[in-house]
Amino acid sequence: MREVISTDKGPKAIGPYSQAINANGFIFISGQTAFDPASGSSVEANTAKQTERTLENVKAILQAAGSSLDRVVKVGVFLKDMNDFAVMNEVYARYFPADPPARTTVEVARLPRDFLVEMDVIALA
Numbered sequence: 001m002r003e004v005i006s007t008d009k010g011p012k013a014i015g016p017y018s019q020a021i022n023a024n025g026f027i028f029i030s031g032q033t034a035f036d037p038a039s040g041s042s043v044e045a046n047t048a049k050q051t052e053r054t055l056e057n058v059k060a061i062l063q064a065a066g067s068s069l070d071r072v073v074k075v076g077v078f079l080k081d082m083n084d085f086a087v088m089n090e091v092y093a094r095y096f097p098a099d100p101p102a103r104t105t106v107e108v109a110r111l112p113r114d115f116l117v118e119m120d121v122i123a124l125a
Helices: 046-065 082-095
Strands: 002-005 019-021 026-032 072-079 102-107 116-124
Touching: 019 046, 026 046, 026 072, 046 072, 046 082, 046 116, 072 082, 082 102
Parallel strands: 072 102
Antiparallel strands: 002 019, 019 026, 026 116, 072 116
């Protein structure tokens, strides 16, 4: 079973991909960045603000899929600068205060629209 998940409360896909896919009891969320779906613009801020907006987008897509942050099992974090790890981690910890999911964090050369952070997520449906 495969179901496309889409919500106006999360950023629209900017290419040939879905916001998320529900498949066999898991929600696979495409890479999310600090794009504000309400204003239709990018959050031009620091890593902390971009991390917060990114996780709010993830949260909205999970809710549209009938899931939630407490059902997240794996997060991939992509940072433009690994020196921002502590800042990102501080915001991230507020969204996953207990029993956090497994996670990978890597530094990348460049992210879409020159964002400072991007995250992809796998959660239980």
